[in-house]
Amino acid sequence: MSTDPSPILTQASPQSVVNNFSITVGTENGSGSQTSNLTLLRAFFKMGIPVSGKNLFPSNIQGLPTWYTIRLSKDGYIARSDTTEIVIAMNAKTFARDLALVEPGGVFFYDDDIKQPIQRKDITVYPMPVKQISVASDAPSNLRSYVANMVYVGVLAQIIQIDVDKICQALEFHFKGKQKPIDLNFNVVKSAMEWAAENLKKSDPFSVAPMDATSEFIMSSGNTAGALGSIYGGIQFAAWYPITPASSLAESLNQYLPKLRKDPKTNKNTFAVVQAEDELAAIGMAIGAGWGGLRSLTSTSGPGISLMSEYAGLAYFAEVPIVVWNVQRMGPSTGLPTRTSQGDINLTYYLGHGDTKHVVLLPGSVNECFEFGWKAFDLAETFQTPVFVLSDLDLGMNQWMTPPFAYPDKPIERGKVLWEEDLDKLEDWGRYLDLDGDGIPYRTVPGNRHQRSGYFTRGTGHDDYANYSEEPDQWVNNMDRLNQKFELARTAVPDAELFPNDGAKIGVIAFGSVDPAVKEAQDLLLSEEIAVDYLRLRALPITAKVREFVRAHERVYVVEMNRDGQMHQILTIEIPDCAMSLISLPQNDGLPLTATWIENAILNKERN
Amino acid sequence: MAATLSPKVNLVDLSKADYRGATTTLCQGCGHNSITSQIISACYDLSITPEDIVKFSGIGCSSKAPTYFLSRAFGFNGVHGRMPSLATGALFADTSLTGIGMSGDGDSASIGMGQFKHVMRRNLPLVYIIANNGVYGLTKGQFSATAEEGLNLKGQGQNQYMPIDIVWEAVISHATFVARSFAGDPKQVRELLKAALSHRGIAVLDIISPCVTFNNQDDSHHSYAWGRDHEVALHDLSYVPVAEEIMVDYDDGEAKEVTMHDGSRIMLRKVDKDYDPTDRANILCMLEDANRRQELLTGLIYIDTEQESLFDMYNLPDEALNRLTPDRIRPSRESIDEINALMF
Numbered sequence A: 001m002s003t004d005p006s007p008i009l010t011q012a013s014p015q016s017v018v019n020n021f022s023i024t025v026g027t028e029n030g031s032g033s034q035t036s037n038l039t040l041l042r043a044f045f046k047m048g049i050p051v052s053g054k055n056l057f058p059s060n061i062q063g064l065p066t067w068y069t070i071r072l073s074k075d076g077y078i079a080r081s082d083t084t085e086i087v088i089a090m091n092a093k094t095f096a097r098d099l100a101l102v103e104p105g106g107v108f109f110y111d112d113d114i115k116q117p118i119q120r121k122d123i124t125v126y127p128m129p130v131k132q133i134s135v136a137s138d139a140p141s142n143l144r145s146y147v148a149n150m151v152y153v154g155v156l157a158q159i160i161q162i163d164v165d166k167i168c169q170a171l172e173f174h175f176k177g178k179q180k181p182i183d184l185n186f187n188v189v190k191s192a193m194e195w196a197a198e199n200l201k202k203s204d205p206f207s208v209a210p211m212d213a214t215s216e217f218i219m220s221s222g223n224t225a226g227a228l229g230s231i232y233g234g235i236q237f238a239a240w241y242p243i244t245p246a247s248s249l250a251e252s253l254n255q256y257l258p259k260l261r262k263d264p265k266t267n268k269n270t271f272a273v274v275q276a277e278d279e280l281a282a283i284g285m286a287i288g289a290g291w292g293g294l295r296s297l298t299s300t301s302g303p304g305i306s307l308m309s310e311y312a313g314l315a316y317f318a319e320v321p322i323v324v325w326n327v328q329r330m331g332p333s334t335g336l337p338t339r340t341s342q343g344d345i346n347l348t349y350y351l352g353h354g355d356t357k358h359v360v361l362l363p364g365s366v367n368e369c370f371e372f373g374w375k376a377f378d379l380a381e382t383f384q385t386p387v388f389v390l391s392d393l394d395l396g397m398n399q400w401m402t403p404p405f406a407y408p409d410k411p412i413e414r415g416k417v418l419w420e421e422d423l424d425k426l427e428d429w430g431r432y433l434d435l436d437g438d439g440i441p442y443r444t445v446p447g448n449r450h451q452r453s454g455y456f457t458r459g460t461g462h463d464d465y466a467n468y469s470e471e472p473d474q475w476v477n478n479m480d481r482l483n484q485k486f487e488l489a490r491t492a493v494p495d496a497e498l499f500p501n502d503g504a505k506i507g508v509i510a511f512g513s514v515d516p517a518v519k520e521a522q523d524l525l526l527s528e529e530i531a532v533d534y535l536r537l538r539a540l541p542i543t544a545k546v547r548e549f550v551r552a553h554e555r556v557y558v559v560e561m562n563r564d565g566q567m568h569q570i571l572t573i574e575i576p577d578c579a580m581s582l583i584s585l586p587q588n589d590g591l592p593l594t595a596t597w598i599e600n601a602i603l604n605k606e607r608n
Numbered sequence B: 001m002a003a004t005l006s007p008k009v010n011l012v013d014l015s016k017a018d019y020r021g022a023t024t025t026l027c028q029g030c031g032h033n034s035i036t037s038q039i040i041s042a043c044y045d046l047s048i049t050p051e052d053i054v055k056f057s058g059i060g061c062s063s064k065a066p067t068y069f070l071s072r073a074f075g076f077n078g079v080h081g082r083m084p085s086l087a088t089g090a091l092f093a094d095t096s097l098t099g100i101g102m103s104g105d106g107d108s109a110s111i112g113m114g115q116f117k118h119v120m121r122r123n124l125p126l127v128y129i130i131a132n133n134g135v136y137g138l139t140k141g142q143f144s145a146t147a148e149e150g151l152n153l154k155g156q157g158q159n160q161y162m163p164i165d166i167v168w169e170a171v172i173s174h175a176t177f178v179a180r181s182f183a184g185d186p187k188q189v190r191e192l193l194k195a196a197l198s199h200r201g202i203a204v205l206d207i208i209s210p211c212v213t214f215n216n217q218d219d220s221h222h223s224y225a226w227g228r229d230h231e232v233a234l235h236d237l238s239y240v241p242v243a244e245e246i247m248v249d250y251d252d253g254e255a256k257e258v259t260m261h262d263g264s265r266i267m268l269r270k271v272d273k274d275y276d277p278t279d280r281a282n283i284l285c286m287l288e289d290a291n292r293r294q295e296l297l298t299g300l301i302y303i304d305t306e307q308e309s310l311f312d313m314y315n316l317p318d319e320a321l322n323r324l325t326p327d328r329i330r331p332s333r334e335s336i337d338e339i340n341a342l343m344f
């Protein structure tokens, strides 16, 4: 599928590899390498090269090994790659392991302070005098370990020919234009480049060259995008409790709300954000606010979702609109809190005791985190129910190239809310009275001063007028009406997206952050002469399109990042007549899924 | 009485019946019923429009009570121990509303202790009533965390643990209005409620509210008999609304006056010795002494009318957040380009 973008080759050699390789940097957590890694990522992006970066970090503040992988792909593949052609080793503790990572023919850069044997003959090896260069920089001694990481940026830049201006741009962005740190870091990059120019002889085939494949994109994270989307969705209230990998969503609300949501006339806030004492309180506050008529959100990860379970069930039953973001991490228990997973599908879909099920949105890109950020409120208020957005650590915390955020193309939809003048016109109103026959009743909110506006919200059985009731029929009717709403929501959630391949008889269903890996796997499989149609789920409950897709294929592989094939379970329950043609392909090791894993998993099944 | 007389109404033209709720399903004689009556009376006396009140509760017999008063007001019966968070979120929607939270000793001092403490430090404007009976009424008489050490209950044996003192907990968590009362002292309950309804901040009322079914034996510290015999009122308290004159003449030094945020006043007439409810440091010693003497100390224990309320910290608009029109909560179309430019 690739058409070479004809980069300007500076080192024409038959084997030269341009804009098509992966880099892994091994450092120590807390050593400040994040600035260097993001600088590289952003420089490549500004050179116009499709790129992705993934932080594979430990649950630790300082000291444990951490890796950052960057993939450059002239063909636009941004999933994590299984192989790494260039390795930069800055951590003595993982030196041997990092050395073994390098693909044959690849490159190994290392901090020359690390005195460990290098026996591989199939790779190019470049030592870097990290200490020497960072000491020579005018960095104050307390910042020296931070700038030490800039040494590898400079050496790499020289060897693979990264555009220095782009590095500068990346640093300017990172330090928000503050000249002192920009200069400090940039000087180290420059001296490292000079040192490399004088002392290293290029003997490897890898280089980068400008392209024009990223100008239509921005770079952001899913959590930033989710927060911004919520702000454009008119969020008025958020309550949260810190947890990796969800914290930066609420922190982004705190960052952008004051910019975007101060009343221009009065300079007053049209929002409130509360850091709660725990997730029990966070969702309680969010439900109070949603019930009170505010567009209300809470954001958390698996452990928090577990704590929110009881209140989520009440919100479903009492028909309170709220939006809950679950930025998934690896469980059960504390699990691997800094690793990614899609292990909360069942938990979230059915959160609560008794008969509960929820509308769940499944963003597949950073841009879609923005889109679902605002759409979630419209759905929650339209259907008067909690709406969950299931993101994950990879999507939420990593920087991705993504199309620019698009202004909402629909007006804010606040659903059936009655104010004083509406009640004047309505003779018979009951909070749970289905006046329209669509299962969605009309609600009033506190502050409505009409004499008939007030009602009592409860978790106990109730009649159409919200009065306490233990009547069996009333219970059943009410639960049926909730189900009717759910079925209606099925027709209103974002529909699945089809990526077809000519003549495909088999299909793949996936969702969320695995999307780029599945698309790449489609191409890989095609080169093996296996055409696969891919359907990307964007929400639960599944839509008619999903059923049709499954029915139209001989076999459908369900690819997801958990052990038990949770989405596969849901699909077999919802499409029982096709249960035998749905094949589960789960994988859950904490790392973002790769195309080759998917390719091999499908090849294994297809060729057996 | 002549049949032509219309029912008595208050300043907003409402009769007491307009403040009632559904018929109670609590046991006859339950202290919670008498608190309910005093809430009705206080709101009636203060001429509060029922729609200006929002009711919240957790789970328990006490938490059922909001159904039995002010049926015209909005109410939300949440989950066990989590009333404070619900009230926090809801009251942000329209800060001109007055919140009444009804909870029990189980609801607030056990499962809900975390939320109880945290809503204090946020100073949420809320009248937070704990109908304290020393037991779990609704689950049929188990010990609660406020039960005194050594209490014997049928089927439960003897309580081994030390009790939690709600007033004490409230004070050390920076509550700005803390009172204790006794359901058997309706006048004091009512006057304290009126004062609490005028307080801008969290107002905690720990009301000993006997459970006649499971914990009303004479020697139980949460019984009617014990309350009657051991109540020591710190002062004779009366609430004076904004528009009213103080009718009684107090001798010099006989009464202390506290002016509330809205201009209303609380008159605290000395009963026995001087008591200054603004002196936080003194409270713990006083409570400790009273405990040793086996006294049920009641009255306004602490008040701070200066502390900012939660809503003062949020730079909120004058109008209710839940009345903002869509154009005021969605940023302009032009702003999206700026936002995209802020990304890399």
Ligand SMILES: Cc1ncc(C[n+]2csc(CCOP(=O)(O)OP(=O)(O)O)c2C)c(N)n1
Pocket (backbone or CB within 6 Å): B059, B060, B061, B062, B063, B080, B103, B104, B105, B106, B107, B108, B131, B133, B135, B136, B137, B138, B139, B144
């Ligand atoms: C999560 C949860 N755990 C347990 C219960 C059962 N439960 C209902 S009421 C109650 C205790 C109520 O005690 P209290 O708050 O003192 O109210 P009272 O009935 O004494 O007025 C318990 C444990 C529940 N409803 N929810």
Ligand code: SF4
Pocket (backbone or CB within 6 Å): B025, B026, B027, B029, B030, B031, B032, B061, B062, B133, B137, B138, B210, B211, B212, B213, B214
């Ligand atoms: S069981 Fe106790 S607390 Fe519950 S209603 Fe009866 S008397 Fe009141």
Ligand SMILES: [Mg+2]
Pocket (backbone or CB within 6 Å): B060, B104, B105, B106, B131, B132, B133, B134, B135, B136, B137, B144
């Ligand atoms: Mg109790």
